[in-house]
Amino acid sequence: MTVELKKPTVVGYVDRLYAYPGDEVTLRVSVCEPTKRYRAELVRLVCGETGPKGPGVKEERVASAVDGEHDGIEQRTSFGSHGIVDNLPALGAVAISVLAYPTLPGRGRQALVALGTLRLVLDETGAPALLVGDRALSAGVALRDQWWHRIEARYDPATGAAAIAATPFAGLHADRAQSAEGRLEAGAAPSGPLFFAAAPGPDGGATEHFYGKLEAPRLVSGTVDAQWDFSRGIDTARIEDVSPSRLHGRLVNAPKRAVTGSRWDGSVHHWKLDPSHYAAIHFHADDLADAEWKPSLRFKLPERMKSGFYAIKLTGSSLPFHVGLIVSPRPGARCAKLAVLASTVTYLAYANYRRRMSPGPFELAMGTLPTVDLTDVFLAEHFEFGHSTYDVYRDGYGVGHSTFRRPLFNFRPTGRFWNFAMDLCIIDWLDQQGIDYDVISDHELQDRGADLLSSYRAVMSASHPEYYSSEMLQAVEGFLSRGGRFMYMGGNGFYWRVTFPPAWPGMIELRRAEDGTRAWEEMPGQYNHATGELGGLWRRNGWPPNMLFGVGFYAQGFDNSSYYRRTAASCDPRAAFLFAGIDDEIIGDFGASGDGAAGLEIDIYDRRLGSPPHGLVVASSENHSNAFMLVNEEILSNRQGQDGAQNPAIRADMVFFETPSGGAVFSTGSIAFVASLAHDNYRNNVSRLIRNVVDRFIDPQPFAIPKP
Amino acid sequence: MLRNAPPIDPARLDLAAEYRAKPFGRHSPDLQALLNVMRRAENCQDLILVSIAPNRWVLGHREPDGKPPTLFTDQVFDRLEDGEWEGFKRRWRALTGQELVLP
Structure with missing residues (x-):
């Protein structure tokens, strides 16, 4: 059987994740097919790929300046982190030393320090070696991974005399020191730029990237005695030479800082308390902060366009590629009463x-x-398009960075029914209901804070707003404290802390510290971000999601979804507006995500974690499958009988409560919820329930907190 | 298979029938135990389902080191459930040495 396998042949990215009508947008495109031609068009995304039980993809073409056929090029992506000192004086005989902690020795040749054709490397076997051109002087045998070593080398270009030594740090299981002396090719004058953790590549880029940590490199030559102290400027992209020479350098592609160094002994756990314990930088050949493609098109968005989820749709000879973009009202422009808050930070955490x-x-x-x-x-x-924060680098260490300055493979209506694609269920439903709304984004919330939300009566979250910064949470809390109404339309929201490192525009940082349902585990001593904030779960950082939204993450399972059963509290007069016109006891026993509204990742009301005492649990799900498991943070030690088939506590809680100043919160507690909105041509009890909430939440009539 | 892993009983066609009828959702304890064996790293065959077009799927094999999966394009499934079932049959065959044929 011949099966046609269509893949994209044109990919791209834009210089931002949100824009306003009339903004100029820079599009970078790479064409991976011989014609080097592609077609671009702007589309408003209305509904994503839902599978057979949903409406399926809907998109509307919007005439814009980007429309048409264009010539393109295949772009090169610069990936792999390293350091560079651009301006060096003329050098003669040199002595180089550096502390190295390899994390993947033996995976190709890896440069520790490079000065033109002179390179101090770990060779293909993982052994330290000094190279001049193709000739090498090896110290002997491969370095042990996950161990600190002092590497020293000398080279005299006048004679070719060379020496190399590797001395492991002391420890119970330390290897022996090794060294060698010999002659390499004479006359190869060491020259800049100086590279750390890579060597200059043939095309002006870098090659032979190092996997591991480097600390305290030193270069001695004539009157130069440069000593780079990586414990300085940890929150920057600079590397500082503390010698009088001041041969400062810069970092490329965001290697990880605020990592434990050779002095770290467990006596300090925050890099700001004693930076000398954090004088290392962890480099990876698969780090990426900015793909640095050449601009392909600069164009203005239409001056008049509906706020929403958009994409620049790029098409070559095969499958289209969507470059997602949120278009929001310009500050000061007329706003709707309701805003949908696209979780662009979470999309970015999942990207690629x-x-x-x-x-x-x-x-x-x-x-x-x-x-x-x-x-x-x-x-x-x-x-070369880099990882998501769910992946690990090739050395097994977790990826804690994600940047939008590269092609993003999940800001699209197709593919996994999750995040961006699933959130379009909200857009489709709002359009079907004829409800006026704006779409705003996490990134705009980070930039503008509570001011962004102040124009709206009600804000509706996306289906899985998992990643939040402290600034974003403060903005939402401020909105609620001033009488705003919030609809938390998903599950596992407001879970991990992220930060926006100022040194790396377009990037988020995440440290999966200590606890939580984690794709990888942050290394001990490294729980604090490069900004200084303590990483990890918001529930371990004084801000459990239950406090603001009434519910928090409790269980997950991905095989199918279940339904909610109304509780006695749903008959409370305070909740009457929720169920107006709904006589059913069972809510959401249908849907495009696993045939139910309660599924994927689900949250519960929990007073221990700050759910407000007056919160009404108006419905709870039940009858979940064996695949649903308690989240790690709810388990102190393993015990049997905890899956959804055996543990009746595994459920999603639907919660309503009023807030001071006339506001209110409604939470669904389930990611799958929004995928039920379109069932039976949008005529179903989930759709009616959400319509009731929207209608009441955009009504200025204040809510009142019940008297105790 | 690890020596201490519970075996799969090729006579338990009732469990295969249960899975075929409902691959997603709540399973009987015996079926779940069987699936847990099949899904262990050493038994799962690193299978993956790849959508090649809307509502068209092929099985594939996940490759180490981030390489693209190898696709088995000799069979195309119109439903995810059918792809899951084919994966179940492959694992049954590998673990029992017998073809899985349901009445």
């Missing part, structure tokens, strides 16, 4: 998720086979 394509017992966690599409397969063919 590769792990589903990795070997392993995936189904023991998910309950189904992993599913991907051919756009994901194309991503797997392009390692």
Whole structure:
């Protein structure tokens, strides 16, 4: 059988994740097919790929300046982190030393320090070696991974005399020191730029990237005695030479800082308390902060366009590629009463998720086979587009950075029914209902704070707003404290802290510290972000989601979804508006995501974690499958009988409560919820319930907190 | 298979029939135990389902080191459930040495 396998041949990215009508947008495109031609068009995304039980993809073409056929090029992506000192004086005989903690020795040649053709490397076997051109002086044998070593080398270009030594740090299981002396090619004058953790590449870029941590590099030559102290400027992209030479450098592609160094002994756990314990930088050949493609098109968005989820749709000879973009009202422009808050930070955390394509017992966690599409397969063919924060680097360490300055493979209406694609169910439903709304975004919330929300009576979250910064939470809390109404339309929201490192525009940082349902585990001593904030769960940082939204993450399962059963509290007069016109006891026993409204990741009301005492649990789900498991943070020690088939506590709670100043919160507690809105041509009890909430939440009549 | 892993009983066609009828959702304890064996790293065959077009799927094999999956394009499924069932049959065959044929 011949099967046609269509994959994208044109990919791209824009310089922002949200824009206003009339804004100029810079589009960067790479054409991976011989014609080097592509078509671009602007589309408003109305509904995503829902599978057979939903409406399916709906998009509307919007005439714009980007429309048409264009010439393109295949762009090169600069990936792999390293340091560079651009301006060096003339050098003669040199002595180089550096502390190295390799995390993947033996995976190709990896440069520790490079000065033109002179390179101090770990060779293909993982052994330290000094190279001049193609000739090498090896210290002997491979370095042990996950161990600190002092590497020292000397080279005299006048004679070719060279020496190298590697001395492991002391420890119970330390290897022996090793060294060698010999002659390399004479006359190869060491020259700048100086590279750390990589070597200059043939095309002006970098090559031979190092996997591991480097600390305290030193270069001595004539009157130069440069000593770079990586404990300085940890929250920056600079590396500082503390010698009188002041040969400062810069970092490329965001290697990880605020990591434990050779002095770290467990006596300090925050880099700001004693930076000398954090004088290392962890480099990876698969780091990416900015793909640095050449601009392809600069164009203005139409001056008049509906706020919403948009994409620049790029098409070559095969499958289209969507470059997602949120278009929001310009500050000061007329606003709707209701705003949908697109969770662009969470989309970014998930961007370029590769792990589903990795070997392993995936189904023991998910309950189904992993599913991907051919756009994901194309991503797997392009390692240079970087990872998601769910992936690990090739050395097994977790990826805590994600940038939008690269092609993003999940800001699209197709593919996994999750996040961006699933959130379009909200847009489709609002359009069907004829409700006036704006779409705003996490990134705009980060930039503008509570001011962004102040124009709206009600804000509706996306289906899975998992990643939040402290600034974003403060903005939402401020909105609620001033009488705003919030509809939390999903599950596992407001869970992990993220930060926006000022040194790396377009990037978020995440540290999966200490607890939580985690794709990887942050290393001990490294729980604080480069901004200084303590990473990890918001429930461990004084701000459990229950406090603001009434519910917090409790269980997950991905094979199918279940339904809610109304509780006695649903008959409370305070909740009467919710169920107006709904006589059913069972809510949401249908839907495009697993045939039910309660599924995927689900939340519960929990007073221990700050759910307000007057919160009404108006419905709870039940009858979940064996695949649903308690989240890690609810388990102190393993115990049997905790899956959805055996533990009746595994459920999603639907919660309503009033807030001071006349506001209110309604939470669904389930990611799958929004995928039920369109069932039976939008005539169903989930749709009616949400319509009731919207109508009341945009009504200025204040809510009143019940008297105790 | 690890020596201490519970075996799959090729006579338990009732469990295969249960899975075929309902691959997603709540399973009987015996079926769940069987699935847990099949889904262990050493038994799962690193299968993956790849959508090649709306409502068209093929099975594939996940490759190490982030490489693209190898696709088995000799069979195309119109429903995810059918792809899951084919995966179940492959694992049954590997673990029992017998073809899975339901009446």
